[in-house]
Amino acid sequence: MLTGLAAVLILAGVPARAADPEIHLGTTRASTERLDMLVQPLEVVSGGTEAQEAAWLVESVIRIDLDYSGFFRSLSPEDMSDTTRVQYAVEGLLEGRLPGTGVTAAERAPLMTLRLVAYPGRQLLLSKRYRPTWDRLRATAHHFVNELHMFLTMEPGISLTKVVFARGTGERRDIYCVDYDGENLLRLTANRTLNLFPAWSPDQAEVAFMSYREGQQGIYMLETDTGKVRLVNETVGSNLAPAWHPDGGELLASLSKVGQHEIYRLSLTGQVVRRLTVSPAIEISPSWSPTGRDVVFTSDRTGTPQLYVMDADGSGRRRLTFEGRYNDAADWSPSGEQIIYACRERDITQIVLIEARGENRRLLTDASWRNCEDPCWAPDGRHIVFASDRSGVFKLYVMDVRDGSSRQLTFGEESDKTPDWSH
Amino acid sequence: MYRTLVMVSVMLAALLVFAGCGSKEEPPVVTDPTPVVTEPIADEPVAEEPAEDVPPAPEPINYAAMAPQEYGIEDVFFAFDEYSLSDEAMGTLSAAARIMREHGDLVYVIEGHCDERGTVEYNLALGEKRAVAVRDYLVSLGIPASQLRITSYGEERPFAFGSNESAWALNRRGHFARP
Numbered sequence: 001m002l003t004g005l006a007a008v009l010i011l012a013g014v015p016a017r018a019a020d021p022e023i024h025l026g027t028t029r030a031s032t033e034r035l036d037m038l039v040q041p042l043e044v045v046s047g048g049t050e051a052q053e054a055a056w057l058v059e060s061v062i063r064i065d066l067d068y069s070g071f072f073r074s075l076s077p078e079d080m081s082d083t084t085r086v087q088y089a090v091e092g093l094l095e096g097r098l099p100g101t102g103v104t105a106a107e108r109a110p111l112m113t114l115r116l117v118a119y120p121g122r123q124l125l126l127s128k129r130y131r132p133t134w135d136r137l138r139a140t141a142h143h144f145v146n147e148l149h150m151f152l153t154m155e156p157g158i159s160l161t162k163v164v165f166a167r168g169t170g171e172r173r174d175i176y177c178v179d180y181d182g183e184n185l186l187r188l189t190a191n192r193t194l195n196l197f198p199a200w201s202p203d204q205a206e207v208a209f210m211s212y213r214e215g216q217q218g219i220y221m222l223e224t225d226t227g228k229v230r231l232v233n234e235t236v237g238s239n240l241a242p243a244w245h246p247d248g249g250e251l252l253a254s255l256s257k258v259g260q261h262e263i264y265r266l267s268l269t270g271q272v273v274r275r276l277t278v279s280p281a282i283e284i285s286p287s288w289s290p291t292g293r294d295v296v297f298t299s300d301r302t303g304t305p306q307l308y309v310m311d312a313d314g315s316g317r318r319r320l321t322f323e324g325r326y327n328d329a330a331d332w333s334p335s336g337e338q339i340i341y342a343c344r345e346r347d348i349t350q351i352v353l354i355e356a357r358g359e360n361r362r363l364l365t366d367a368s369w370r371n372c373e374d375p376c377w378a379p380d381g382r383h384i385v386f387a388s389d390r391s392g393v394f395k396l397y398v399m400d401v402r403d404g405s406s407r408q409l410t411f412g413e414e415s416d417k418t419p420d421w422s423h
Numbered sequence: 424m425y426r427t428l429v430m431v432s433v434m435l436a437a438l439l440v441f442a443g444c445g446s447k448e449e450p451p452v453v454t455d456p457t458p459v460v461t462e463p464i465a466d467e468p469v470a471e472e473p474a475e476d477v478p479p480a481p482e483p484i485n486y487a488a489m490a491p492q493e494y495g496i497e498d499v500f501f502a503f504d505e506y507s508l509s510d511e512a513m514g515t516l517s518a519a520a521r522i523m524r525e526h527g528d529l530v531y532v533i534e535g536h537c538d539e540r541g542t543v544e545y546n547l548a549l550g551e552k553r554a555v556a557v558r559d560y561l562v563s564l565g566i567p568a569s570q571l572r573i574t575s576y577g578e579e580r581p582f583a584f585g586s587n588e589s590a591w592a593l594n595r596r597g598h599f600a601r602p
Contacts, residue, residue, distance in 0.1 A: 170580035
């Protein structure tokens, strides 16, 4: 009777999740449990070896995206056993064009259908059709998993996101960009100087960053599709660490043009919208809350750097951190409920998670990570990226704050620092 | 001409003597110097020759192209997490100020640096406070502020590598550079 009812609901287009409590995440699901998802090999209808390779690539990216989401566990048919209970599957088909047919890139692009179905009944839950050019196969797989993630969890996933960071040595660091899964490494600047603190605009169209010109620090803006760079602000002294307003129209920055470091709201052309802090202390590292109503920042007015929160107009200042002698580099979670930051204790810097009101402080890293700095939230509110020198040189790592699992994001011998995760 | 020959002979002899020094195996060998030749008294004109025993006038030293350390302006060092100047630092800066006054047209960039401990951002801010402390002290000694620019590289451009106090101490500095 209930099965029949569920069947009717599915046929009527109502998602099955109305009858399935497992889909509601986060609060009801135990944080380390993952939802099993069978990924069937894509059926290649036509197109020969090229199409088959495309199918394998799309399938593997789908599996990686599911596993990296922290929410799903992907299974292939070989992983299935008698006791495996799977409720969902991904399947699809790919119609490649035969070689020699089609003149334009679009005509040669395969037609790909990707579906989310219930398992084992194969009731259709979600279907997407794509016609990706061969260089867009990864992006297509990322797009599908992003849709699947939103459909099943009602929360944004990270499969379409990217991380921007500063790579190099002390003489030169350039801004680089990498997909959240570590692929598609791209260099964005080549200006033969020290570049730091890149920050994505909310629409991913621009990256604000700090650079040096003849020894003078400045805040610059890079357009991601054209590569064009323009100067935003270059006042006397420091021009540090731009941070975007959640709506994208403004930046927060720390400038020392009045003789000491203060926090300012700046327009995208460098006009001061508002000065937020007035104090003889160093005030740096500002970061907006996701509502844009509060700013968390660092001040050493008590002698060593500590975190404070203030309203968007600079009033209502309250101290956030009372433990640890040195706290800096705060980032506010997408939910608004948590803040991560770097804490230096006994000559080692660690990542700390705290609730936005200051409660439930806990370390996310330990001494085995050596020094960890520059933490930044992913838009799913579940993953973070940070830099650690555990391998001997600073590299970027991604961590799931709910279960502590982690993976290395960037590789190679150069030092990678100050990452920022796109929306 | 006679004088030239004597000079050459003396120099040759000196060379031979010094070439012999330090050689443990053979005693120095002094060969006959070039025999002196008496010139007939000149019907021939005595050519004007440049005075060879006077060294050429020195090239003017281009201080503007030199690193300040090359002409005596030394860096100053700081204690951990501090930007105040020690007595030793003030002494170094007093000496630097004397040299700066002699070259009043030269501009300097004072770079603030930190050791690798701590965060990138706070070290950039601390580095600037170190540079400002150096500049303010030099200004108090009478150096015009227009001669002194400041910047900070935080922990980004270390002078010494290694995760130990000897490297860290060398990196906590105010460094003088050319703009």
